[in-house]
Amino acid sequence: MNDDTRLRDGPGLAEELQRPVAVDTAPELSRTPGTSVYAALDLGTNNCRLLIACPSDDGFRVVDSFSRIIRLGEGISATGRISEAAIERAVAALSVCRDKIEARKAKRLRLIATEACRAASNADRFRDRVAAETGIALEVIDRETEAALAVIGCSPxxxxxxxxxxxxxxxxxxxxxxxxxxxxxxxxxxxxxxxxxxxxxxxxxxxxxxxxxxxxxxxxxxxxxxxxxxxxxxxxxxxxxxxxxxxxxxxxxxxxxxxxxxxxxxxxxxxxxxxxxxxxxxxxxxxxxxxxxxxxxxxxxxxxxxxxxxxxxxxxxxxxxxxxxxxxxxxxxDRGLREGMLVEMMREDGALRAF
Structure with missing residues (x-):
């Protein structure tokens, strides 16, 4: 994604999509309401994606991004577990995300994980290791929340x-x-x-x-x-x-x-x-x-x-x-959960004037 991407939309979202945001962060990446730099991380079954943005007059301006295929869910359908190799790939990618979040001084965060962490029997242990090694505490969202965020991100x-x-x-x-x-x-x-x-x-x-x-x-x-x-x-x-x-x-x-x-x-x-x-x-x-x-x-x-x-x-x-x-x-x-998270956080803070 370009460093100066602007996303636009019309008036407010449906009521059923405006649920409170539960942000779960580690001390190193603490949430500070009202800050102007926002970060949204989506750890999926296949990809790890990060978007960092600031509110702007016509939506928001992306200041940094990251995407890497990590195949976190590789083999889960057969073993029921996240493999050690997948964990290593995820930790490496999330370490890059951590560095970008810190470099951009983003304090308003939402850091989510989806299907692989919903399905794997060792998901809690994986999240504990991620928090210990990267300072990122992942919030595992349910499928309804995932669908709602996709709507917010794509409705424009x-x-x-x-x-x-x-x-x-x-x-x-x-x-x-x-x-x-x-x-x-x-x-x-x-x-x-x-x-x-x-x-x-x-x-x-x-x-x-x-x-x-x-x-x-x-x-x-x-x-x-x-x-x-x-x-x-x-x-x-x-x-x-x-x-x-x-x-x-x-x-x-x-x-x-x-x-x-x-x-x-x-x-x-x-x-x-x-x-x-x-x-x-x-x-x-x-x-x-x-x-x-x-x-x-x-x-x-x-x-x-x-x-x-x-x-x-x-x-x-x-x-x-x-x-x-x-x-x-x-x-x-070419947008989705990350954009949805950014919009939701910025609207909660009254920082988004147009999207």
Whole structure:
């Protein structure tokens, strides 16, 4: 993310998304209300991401960021535990985050962990080690909070002329779906969350179960069918009357697809965030990926070796969602939980004038 990224939106959020923020910090990274530098950390099943920002006249200004694939959830579906190698990778990445937070003198923090720490039997021991070695005390959020933060972070990209969107966040260990829409007769209001669900399938868990390196058309169809089975109940209840709505996706899967669709030599957030893709473009891009070997995916600069064995699992999740919610357009969001946390903290402090 660029050092001068501004994110904008309209008026306040739905009441159900404005729950109090519970910040759990170590003494070294104590919370001081009213400070002007904010930090949001998202330790996911696959990635460790940090965003540091200051409020500005038109939203907030990003002053530092960090992202590293650490595969914290690698092997959890088989062993039920975070592996020692994954712990070492996480501690190394979080140490970098700690240094950035201290260098930027950020005092207002939210430091979260998601599915891997919800699922692993040794998650508490892992968090204790992280706190001892890095000074970062992780707050494990539930799936409902994860979905709500994704809505806050991505809602600026809901089509202003439409009624709402089916928002989805494809993670490493889980996938969240939220139906958000504006109230009838109030076209200029911010869309509200009407229903949400979370399924215990993400790119890491799906790839580990079905295989991610060598994906055939048949194994891909099996992945889609497995995800569709989990999505079906939500779609049956909340997938009717989709007029004037669109899909809104936040994840490495959709941003990677957008980069490949644009034939980018290297991934460029400025080109990807907010882009629209229609159904034919998504299908063509996924077909291109299915035709690639593992090595070809690994050598693509929009995928890289870090995602080469995960991207098709993500595409299978997307295809299952597209089938359940047959909407003609997808908007791609290179934003999500971190932006949601920053907005929520700044609004609590009265520091955010526009978003």
């Amino acid at each position: 990209l809901v089509d202003a002329r439409g009624r709402g969107a089916i928002l989805f966040d494809i993670g490493g260990g889980s996938t969240e779906l939220v139906r958000i829409e504006r109230d009838p007769g109030e076209p200029n209001t911010e869309p509200r969350s009407k229903a949400w669900m979370s399924i215990p399938l993400g790119v890491v868990t799906l790839a580990e179960h079905f295989g991610g390196r060598d994906v055939t058309r048949e194994s891909y169809r099996r992945m889609v069918a497995e995800v569709a089975r989990h999505v079906a109940p939500f779609a049956a209840e909340h997938g009717r009357d989709l007029r004037d709505m669109h899909l809104l996706g936040t994840s490495g899967t959709v941003t990677t697809l957008a980069g490949i669709h644009l034939n980018l030599a290297r991934y460029d957030r400025r080109r990807v965030d907010g882009i629209w893709m229609n159904g034919a473009e998504i299908t063509t891009t996924i077909d291109r990926l299915l035709a690639m070997s593992y090595q070809e995916r690994a050598s693509n600069h929009c995928i890289s070796v870090d995602r080469a064995d995960l991207v098709l699992a993500g595409c299978a999740i997307l295809d299952a969602i597209r089938s359940a919610f047959p909407l003609p357009r997808l908007r791609v969001a």
